[in-house]
Amino acid sequence: MSRARLTDEDARFIEKYRPDAYPRPAVTVDIAVFTVIDARLVTLLIKRNEAPFRNQWALPGGFVRVGTSRKDQGESVDDAAARELREETGLPLDPTYLEQVAAFGKPMRDPRMRVISVAYFALIRPALGSLIHAGTDASHAQWVHVSDLKKRALAFDHESILSACLTRLRERVDNSNAAFALVGETFTIPELRAVHEVVHSQALDAGNFRRRFMRWREDGIIEEAPGKRITASKPATVYRFSQSR
Amino acid sequence: MSRARLTDEDARFIEKYRPDAYPRPAVTVDIAVFTVIDARLVTLLIKRNEAPFRNQWALPGGFVRVGTSRKDQGESVDDAAARELREETGLPLDPTYLEQVAAFGKPMRDPRMRVISVAYFALIRPALGSLIHAGTDASHAQWVHVSDLKKRALAFDHESILSACLTRLRERVDNSNAAFALVGETFTIPELRAVHEVVHSQALDAGNFRRRFMRWREDGIIEEAPGKRITASKPATVYRFSQSR
DNA sequence: ACAAAAGTGTTAATTTTACACCCATGC
DNA sequence: GCATGGGTGTAAAATTAACACTTTTGT
Numbered sequence: 001m002s003r004a005r006l007t008d009e010d011a012r013f014i015e016k017y018r019p020d021a022y023p024r025p026a027v028t029v030d031i032a033v034f035t036v037i038d039a040r041l042v043t044l045l046i047k048r049n050e051a052p053f054r055n056q057w058a059l060p061g062g063f064v065r066v067g068t069s070r071k072d073q074g075e076s077v078d079d080a081a082a083r084e085l086r087e088e089t090g091l092p093l094d095p096t097y098l099e100q101v102a103a104f105g106k107p108m109r110d111p112r113m114r115v116i117s118v119a120y121f122a123l124i125r126p127a128l129g130s131l132i133h134a135g136t137d138a139s140h141a142q143w144v145h146v147s148d149l150k151k152r153a154l155a156f157d158h159e160s161i162l163s164a165c166l167t168r169l170r171e172r173v174d175n176s177n178a179a180f181a182l183v184g185e186t187f188t189i190p191e192l193r194a195v196h197e198v199v200h201s202q203a204l205d206a207g208n209f210r211r212r213f214m215r216w217r218e219d220g221i222i223e224e225a226p227g228k229r230i231t232a233s234k235p236a237t238v239y240r241f242s243q244s245r
Numbered sequence: 246m247s248r249a250r251l252t253d254e255d256a257r258f259i260e261k262y263r264p265d266a267y268p269r270p271a272v273t274v275d276i277a278v279f280t281v282i283d284a285r286l287v288t289l290l291i292k293r294n295e296a297p298f299r300n301q302w303a304l305p306g307g308f309v310r311v312g313t314s315r316k317d318q319g320e321s322v323d324d325a326a327a328r329e330l331r332e333e334t335g336l337p338l339d340p341t342y343l344e345q346v347a348a349f350g351k352p353m354r355d356p357r358m359r360v361i362s363v364a365y366f367a368l369i370r371p372a373l374g375s376l377i378h379a380g381t382d383a384s385h386a387q388w389v390h391v392s393d394l395k396k397r398a399l400a401f402d403h404e405s406i407l408s409a410c411l412t413r414l415r416e417r418v419d420n421s422n423a424a425f426a427l428v429g430e431t432f433t434i435p436e437l438r439a440v441h442e443v444v445h446s447q448a449l450d451a452g453n454f455r456r457r458f459m460r461w462r463e464d465g466i467i468e469e470a471p472g473k474r475i476t477a478s479k480p481a482t483v484y485r486f487s488q489s490r
Numbered sequence: 491a492c493a494a495a496a497g498t499g500t501t502a503a504t505t506t507t508a509c510a511c512c513c514a515t516g517c
Numbered sequence: 518g519c520a521t522g523g524g525t526g527t528a529a530a531a532t533t534a535a536c537a538c539t540t541t542t543g544t
Contacts, residue, residue, distance in 0.1 A: 206523080
C-alpha cells in the first residue's frame, strides 16, 4: 500500500476549491495529565477564568492551530496536544508519554458553538509534578486525587473524557511501557510496583511482581543502573528503562 | 462526578461570543467497513469521482454536518459515521457494529485544506455484503481482500487509517463481541471459528475453539437456536448471539 | 464403505495466584 | 536484636496448546 499520486487535474481543482462552502466545527484537544504524588494517582485540573463554566474545573487543553492557507495548514493534532500541555503545565520539556484516546463529538458539548475535542492522556514523572504545583497559582492549576473525582463537577463533558482516559491509562500500564513514565529516571522494583498498585488501587504480591519484572529485564526492556537505593531498611537494586527499544 | 451548571454570566457571555474569530478545520469521518466474503476478510473501497485523487480508491466517508447556529449544532460525529455508512453502502439499516478508532489530524493530509478525520470501523453480516456489490455500480464501490491491500494505492492517508482499523478489528474480535457481527443472525461453532481464522489469517484448533465457545455459552453470551445447519457432512448445532446483554 | 466435518477426551506446558520464608540493613 | 522491607522458593490452580480419537451424515 502506498499513497496515490496527485494528478495535474487534482492540482487545477485544488486551485479553485472554495474551502468555506460549509460550516465547520472548532477543534480542541483536552489532556488528562497523570502523575503520582504521595503514593496516589492524581490528575491535573485547571480552573477556568472565562465563561462558559467560569471558575469551574476543567481538563487542560485548547484549540488546534489551523493555518490560514492551503500551504500553511497549521500544526498536527498531536502537536497541539504537546504544545497545550507545555503551555498549561509550564514544563519546558516534551511529556514523557502522550497518547491519543478518542474524539468527543456530540453536539452541544460546548454551549458557545460546535466543538469537537480530541482527548489525550499524558504521564509525567512524580518529581516534575510538584514543580507544576509550585510554579503556578494553586487556585489556577491543581492536582486532584482521581479517587476524589466523584465529588467534583467538571466543565463540559470532561467527566466522560477523564473516565475514558483513566480506562486507557490502566490498560496501558498493564500492556505497554506506560508505567515507566510514572517513576523516576531510575527506579527500584518496589517503586515500580507502587505505580501499578496506585493505578489499579489494588495491592500486588511483591514476589509475583518481581517475577514479572525480571521477565521484562530478560526481554531487555529494562536494565540495571549503577548504585543502590537507600531506604529505611534493606537497600534496593536500581534499574532504568532501556530507551533504546 | 457530574457536569457543572451554566451560570447567568455564562449565558450572557455565550450570547456575544464571536465564533469565527479563528480559522477552523473541516472534519470528516472515514469508515473501514469489513465483512467476510468467500471465507476471506474484505473491506469496502470507493472510487472517487472528484478531485483530489479522482479515480483513486478511498475509504467511504464524508463531512460531519455542523449546524449553523448555537442552538443547532448539527449531528454527532458518531451519527455522521452511521449516516455516511448508510449513504455509501445503500444499506437501510444501522450497521451491526460501529466503533470509533482514532482521529487523524496531520496537516496536509488533504491538499485542498486542513481536514481532520475521525476513523471508524464497521462490521456487517456476510449476507449483506453481496447486496452492496450488486446494488451499486461495481466500478464505484468494491470489496477488496485485505490481503491484497498492499498492491493498492489509496487516496489521502487512508492506508494508515485502514491499518489502524485492522489492528483494532483484530483486537476486538479477540476481546469483545465484535466477531458475532461477522456471522449470520444464527451460526454454528465452525462458522464462528472461520471468522476468527479469517481475521487472523491463521488456522485454529477446532477442539480448543469449541471449548472457548462453550465458555461463552455458559456465560450467557450466546444461546442455542432452533434447528440444525445442514452441511455437506454432519449437521452442526445452531446458536445465536444473546442480544439481551 | 468412505470422506468430511462435527464433536469429545486426554495430557503436557505455561501462566497465574497464593503464601511461606529467608536475608540484609538501619535503628 | 529486632523491625522493616527487599528478595527467594514452592506448590496449587487455572489457562493454553497440541493432538489423537469418535460420531454422524451425504454420497
